[in-house]
């Protein structure tokens with residue numbers, strides 16, 4: 514009888530141990546399942562929490578572009594280029610008078626091609642289209658053409674800034690009655706051209722450069738005057754580049 518009781522006790526304790534062990538194992542299983550389940554929720558949470566999810570992405574991705582941005586150092590190499598360009602081109606000055614825009618266009622093409630500085634000669638008393646009517650005997654240009662004393666045209670400014678720094682000076686003008694339009698005279702007589710290369714250029718309907726360059730050279734004194742070039746009124750940038758190429762300027 515005692516043996517039976519002992520066996521029963523043993524069986525009960527074994528049963529209790531099994532039940533307890535099972536319970537603990539199940540709980541572990543439950544916990545194990547719960548953690549991944551939470552983890553899954555956690556993964557979902559950032560997505561659901563658009564702000565934080567969005568923040569994570571916008572916070573990190575912008576930083577990536579920020580590094581290339583530090584490649585703002587690419588901008589640094591550009592900086593040396595800028596100062597370089599003006600330095601090499603600053604020795605060229607393009608001075609011009611233009612009553613109707615054609616010579617101005619050519620001056621602009623020269624500046625584009627050479628990187629030179631432009632200086633426009635502006636009469637203090639500008640020419641109107643009536644003033645320029647050479648078919649009208651009483652017009653201003655006809656009066657000035659017929660009376661040389663009237664050709665001393667006051668300019669808004671005749672002396673360019675930093676004049677000394679230019680080695681080469683282009684002088685542009687329209688042809689009026691076969692010579693340089695006289696508003697350029699005031700510029701030529703007001704400046705010292707010693708040591709400079711001077712390159713006349715003009716636009717005209719049909720006349721050539723003629724003696725216009727030589728006459729200006731006679732007013733200027735010491736300088737190395739080049740022959741110069743005549744362009745048709747509607748000269749193109751290519752025309753101008755071709756000439757500059759022949760000159761060896763570009």
Ligand SMILES: Cc1cc2nc3c(=O)[nH]c(=O)nc-3n(C[C@H](O)[C@H](O)[C@H](O)COP(=O)(O)O)c2cc1C
Pocket residue numbers: 610611612613614615616617645646647654686687688689690691692716717718719720721745746
């Ligand atoms: C008063 C005057 C005189 C001109 N005389 C001549 C000339 O003798 N020969 C010629 O070919 N063109 C002559 N032209 C035409 C200009 O030289 C030509 O239109 C020139 O391209 C104008 O340049 P601008 O637009 O820069 O003023 C004359 C034009 C004017 C207004």
